[in-house]
Amino acid sequence: MKSIIKKITAIAMCGVLTVGSVLMTGAVSEDENHKDFEVTSTTQKISNNQLFVTTTGYTENTDKNFGAKFQTTEEKDYDIWFKDCINAPRFLNLPKGEKFVKYMMTQGHGYFGNVQTFYQFDKTGGEYVKVKIKLSDFSRLFNENGTMTSELSDGSYKDFDFTYEDFETDSIGVNCYAESGAYATSGGAVTSFAPDKDGYAEIYVSRQLGVDTKVMSYRYCRLKDGAHCDYGIIGDTLVGLTCGDTDLNGYISVTDATLVQKYVAGIEDFDKLQLFNSDVNDDGEISVVDATLIQKYIVGLS
Template sequence: MKNIIKKLTAIAMCGVLTVGSVLMTGAVSEYEDRKDFEVTGTTQKISNNQLFVITTGYTENTAKNFGAMFISTDYQKYSVMFKDCIDAPKFVNLPKNQEFTRHMITANNRYFGNTGMKFNYDSTGGEYVKMRIKLSDYFPDVFNDDGTMTGKLSDGTYKNFDFTYEDFGTDSSGKPCYATSGAYFVSGGAVTSFVPDKNGYAELYISRQLGEDTGLMAYKYCRLKNGAECKITIGGKLNCLTCGDVYPDGNITVVDATSVQKYIAGIVEFGKTQLFNSDVNHDGEISVVDATLIQKYIVGLI
């Protein structure tokens, strides 16, 4: 009985959202679409509780000593090295009804980058689409315009990291000195380790499931012969390319449903990011169905 009441209440809330959204004129401020991305047309389908791990942009010079690790609540480890995914993607089957922390790992199986967040993959199956994005548009504090990353060393100097491995030999104590860097995106069950091109663009797979976020993990390490070093792990969220986030601010709210309704009524125009995020049911059209699905997501019906 409680579930029925809860469902009826949620449906009633959908009705309130629909009426309210028509009345909320001017609730959405103007959005300027300046972020550069392109849908390549390549898709990949995976099952629930499955990881799809792939690399994009790798060359002979790419540092290949990184991978991804997923650790379950019962401390089972599932890992893939990115160098093993260059010629073909790898698929990893995860147990059901488990939560996982996700990490970056090195060739000697050391892992780092745990944010403390836990993720469940029981419902991440479905279609993933390949995107090409300008990294500095989405992460200006992480990536330079050419796709490199800059880190500050302990002696106050700065070092550019370009996803290669640089061997500096050893210091006076025999400790190895080198620089390396790597990064990957996780979107639902898709893991993409990428190397940007010379113009700072990278390719990745993202989920087209309503509300599914895409996370970034990047790593920079350098040690020079004079002892100067830096070790930086970066975690972030790829805002603006989440299905249903129509007014792309990183959250899905009534404002997003309102935006779709205003677009349908011809009150507002959409940029390409908004058009991409608005087609929630992926039928190639933006309609009241998409607004309704967003409303149902907000109240927990889907």
């Protein structure tokens, strides 16, 4: 009986959201909305408990010392080096019902990553779309040209450009070099990317409502004079690359459903990314059905 009452209440809330939406206004301005974004014609379908691992933008100069490791709570490893995915994507099949910790591996430094955050992949099956984005529009981690900047131990700063830089050895024979890399995760898609000279990268994103797109990144440097750094960023969100996030603020709320309703009514304009995020059922058009699905997601009915 309690479950029935809960469901009836949730459905009623959807109705309230629909009625109240005509009184609400958009939460962000046109300038805040705009993010440089383009959908490519490439898609990939995977099954539940499967990972799709690929690379984009790699050249002969791209640092190849990275990979992804998915470790169970029982410390069983499922890992792959990104250099093995350059010519063709790879697939990892994971056991059902397991919880995993995600890591980024480097050949010289072992691996780093999450130690207390767990992920499950039992419901990650579906379609993934490759998109091209201006990285700096989606995360402060990246500069305009796609590089990442870190402070060294001597107070100076260095830009990391996804290449391996060999500085030979210092006066006591220690190897000096710099390396950097990053990969995006969106549901069951893992994309190791190298941006172009203008700061654009291609990654795969989930078409499943509410699934965020996050980045793991790594930067290491040791110079001959001893200056050094060792940085890893875990789970930085690419804000706006979430199906259902119509206002592009990183969250799904009643505002997103409201904007879809206003677009359908012809009183709101959408850019490319908003159109992409608003087509929740992925049927090629935006309608009140998409707004309803967002409302159901908010109250836990999806």
